[in-house]
Amino acid sequence: MSGPGRATPHASSKATVLDVIRAAGVISRVGLIGATGFTGATISTVVRRLIDEGLVVETGRAESTGGKRRVLLQLNHSARYAVGVHLDHAGNTYVLTNLGGAVVARILRPGVADPAAVVGQVADSVSALVEGVGIERELVLGVGVVSPGAPGADVEGLVGELRRAVGLPVAADNDATAAALGEHWSGGIGGTATSAALCMGTRLGAGLVIGGITYRGNGGDAGEIGHVSVDALGPVCWCGGRGCLEVMAGPAAVVAEAGEAPSLARELKGGSVAADFAAVARAARRGEAAALGLLERSARCVAVAARSLANLMDLEVLVLTGPGFAVAGSVYLPVIREELGRAVVGRGSGGVDVRLSRSASTAPAIGAAALVLQAELVPLTQGLRLPENLAAAEPAALAPGV
Amino acid sequence: MSGPGRATPHASSKATVLDVIRAAGVISRVGLIGATGFTGATISTVVRRLIDEGLVVETGRAESTGGKRRVLLQLNHSARYAVGVHLDHAGNTYVLTNLGGAVVARILRPGVADPAAVVGQVADSVSALVEGVGIERELVLGVGVVSPGAPGADVEGLVGELRRAVGLPVAADNDATAAALGEHWSGGIGGTATSAALCMGTRLGAGLVIGGITYRGNGGDAGEIGHVSVDALGPVCWCGGRGCLEVMAGPAAVVAEAGEAPSLARELKGGSVAADFAAVARAARRGEAAALGLLERSARCVAVAARSLANLMDLEVLVLTGPGFAVAGSVYLPVIREELGRAVVGRGSGGVDVRLSRSASTAPAIGAAALVLQAELVPLTQGLRLPENLAAAEPAALAPGV
Incomplete structure (x- = not known):
């Protein structure tokens, strides 16, 4: 009962039709009537305007279903x-x-x-x-x-x-x-999915997308998974809380611990958290046990916080993205998948689909x-x-x- | 840019106008045009239909602002x-x-x-x-x-x-x-607020309301705050996770601990978790230290999970409601307020407004x-x-x- 299907012709009719065409790839005018609930006259007017503006192009005809073959429309991607x-x-x-x-x-x-x-x-x-x-x-x-x-x-x-x-x-x-949002647009996540992206760069944050729209919360600060506590009695974070994911397992915490491990300290150049985190990830890929151990411990904390997020938001899809997961996703993915596969409460859904982004370093x-x-x-x-x-x-x- | 103001006349125009009238209390037709973005002709048609159906009544005229005094409309509450x-x-x-x-x-x-x-x-x-x-x-x-x-x-x-x-x-x-949803309708939470209700009855759950609409997630299971972990290494919950709020601090956990405290065990009738939890709360109100200690320990865990929720959703309002908070809210409210006042990351917002429901026992x-x-x-x-x-x-x- 939700989504563009129930929106109605007005200032937003052009945007609605454009978004349906974008999501569909190719679609006929009759298909647009079905998907938007607009009248044939409205679709006809809006589509003519979109074609005049160069935003949409006609792209051949559909297979015949008995009657006249329908003209197909698609975005003019280079418009x-x-x-x-x-x-x-x-x-x-x-x-x-x-x-x-x-x-x-x-x-x-x-x-x-x-x-x-x-x-x-x-x-x-x-x-x-x-x-x-x-x-x-x-x-x-x-x-x-x-x-x-x-x-x-x-x-x-x-x-x-x-x-x-x-x-x-x-x-x-x-x-x-x-x-x-980048994962939603480029990753083929369905238009009505409730999805989150765990993004690891310099920080560890989450972005939330509900039905194709980014959810920002009251003041634009939603998705602060770095300040989900994974240990109510844990160390104090700069935010004032205890046991926050960021202080327990974020990139800076991993790098700080690596700096104290004799076998890893020499890998760190101290240029940036992200660069040093990538160095730890490279060491783990080379099979250095200390590096792998640090990342796996971080992954277990991230997995627990991800489970809390999944239980609160009842997610369909969780994507691991950002430069941090681009270099260390192979360590984090199985740990997070295991935790979310084993211990998420949602009964109405078929579990959370946990994926590593195909464009983790460019998704932001x-x-x-x-x-x-x-x-x-x-x-x-x-x-x-x-x-x-x-x-x-x-x-x-x-x-x-x- | 969001909310009913951008919806447009169609099958939902009646519902949009009704909701604006409900939220406003009383409003003129000119006010409706401003609030909905509909044309004067549409408002006129929709309002006439609502009056014919008995859902809306005219209720006098506004103070003059120079021109003709405007007729005010309100819901016909007994319709x-x-x-x-x-x-x-x-x-x-x-x-x-x-x-x-x-x-x-x-x-x-x-x-x-x-x-x-x-x-x-x-x-x-x-x-x-x-x-x-x-x-x-x-x-x-x-x-x-x-x-x-x-x-x-x-x-x-x-x-x-x-x-x-x-x-x-x-x-x-x-x-x-x-x-x-009940708090949103009866508690005066603004129409665009992002709010959550922590509801304690037999279980401990959270309900999420985004801009007046209940958020349910992918499979209808959103808000499972009972399965937010507050201790990644804590005891195993029935869900398979570790350190879930429910197993650490939910009503059943409080009642189970009370059953092992000699001074409290006699209070418990074993009829239901909610009734026994209420007995512990009564003992705490009488000043029994063991009962108060149990509830305060529960409250600290609930506060940590509430902070995780607030950081993920960037909440404006958190309401404590349900039969459990009706009897024990005075213990939980200050602990949760302190935690959310001290350690929520959101910078765009003015902090989370934590309230005890005025109708906690009937809100569900x-x-x-x-x-x-x-x-x-x-x-x-x-x-x-x-x-x-x-x-x-x-x-x-x-x-x-x-």
Whole structure:
């Protein structure tokens, strides 16, 4: 009874139809009537407008089912683009995606600490992506920027500066939320699934997606799995709580423990938590017992917190993503799968599908681009919030022709 | 950008307008245009239909703001009713609520284990409520039934039998989810708030409400806070996990520990977990140190799990409700408040507002009635699911005149 099927023709009808076409891949006008509940006249009008704007193209005819063969529609993937930026101390990832969320170009740049240098690097990289692919800048809907921190006051200033420097709408979010959205767009998670992405980069966070919409909570801080306690009497975390996952088993905790293990300390360069964590993961892959032991202990704590998340949210899918799982996912995946396979309460569901992302290192950047695409493609009637700073961008640039 | 304001005129326009009127209390047609985004013509048509159906009444005029004084509209609270049933081993609570969710009659009955006896008791009680208040049975939209178990296959059979015995649509859910909805309807939690109700009865569960809609997850099992681990190395729970809140600190754990304390064992009658838990709470209120110690230890574990929930969901409001908190809330409230005040990560929000319900013992039953009212009043476009078994009831009976 939920989802776009019940939305109705109005300002959001274009977005609803676009999102149904995106999710379906190819679909006929009759299929759109069935999927949206709109009248034939409405579908006819909206589709004509989408074709006129170049967002949708006709792509042949369906097999005959007895009557006239139906014209099939699909997104015009090269009609619009978005840039996604994942800022991390360990390195910055830039992607240019098309309207369907597929990556058409990617740039890796070193991490920079100075905000002015960030603005300069982003502006240069956006230009390099657009010119490298040879598309017109007018086709870029905007830039999504994500980082390990949750959105807050310090981010707003950066967003404003980026908007001026780049000349495009800018959306910001935390990397875990974006990674979850990126998995939803690029990973084939169904439109109505309740899914979470555990994202390990510099921090350990979770992004939650409910029916295709990122869930952000009251103040934009949902998914703080790093501050789920796995030991009520454990060590005190900087947040004031005891036994938080971050202090027990996060990347920084793993790196700190590695620094005290004689066989591992020499692997660490001290450049960034993410780089040192990757060094521990490489040592584990080479079969070094101390490294493997550290990661397995971390994995058991992460698994317990993931079970708490699964029991609270009744998840269908849990994706392990982000640079940390890109290098150490093979250790974490079986431990988390075992815990969630054995001890999740949900009876209505068939258990939680735990997966390692196929694009773990770029999922946050893809999700950053999806933040921008979603504002164009997903109806705003579904009751969950888009990032507020995206709403501050000029609507004309975000949704041309509405 | 979310909520009813972006919904649009179609099959759900009546429900949208009704929900806005319910949430506003009183509102003018011009106010409805602003709140819904519908055109004046649509509002005019929908309001006329609602008045014709008797669901809405005109209730005077607003203060003049210079022009013509606007006619104010409000729900006709006595136009429809719903029955809410909270089945619990410790006793069954029946409420009859009006269209606004206010309780107009209440009956308490003993708990019964035999399903046939449950059906008979529910049928008798519904008749007793309707006849006691002297309303026509046709005005009752349906019966909501909630119990400590999550909805599942075993509940479906009961729902079918109840529907035949009572002759009304029947909705079923777990008591924690219903309690959260009941708090939302009766407790003045704002329409866009992300709130959770911790519900303690025979079990300890959480119900989640996002923007006025109960969140159920993939299989209807969301909110299983009893299986959030507070000790990764703790004792094994029946679910297979370690250190689950239920096994560490739930009502049954408190009662079991009380049974081993010489000063408390004599208080326990062994009739039901909820009754014995209430006996421990009474002993604590009398100042018995052993009882108080048990409850405080439970409260510390509950607080740690509540912090995990708050960090994952980024909650605005947490309400302690259900029969367990009705008797022991004064012990739990300060401990949970302290933990959530000290150690929640959310920076975008102003902290979590932790409250003890004003109707803790009846909130699950009120929520059960709200399940039925919500199907009438809340648009189904908002992307979160209503209980599927309610959808199976005849739509004509649920939404007369649509």
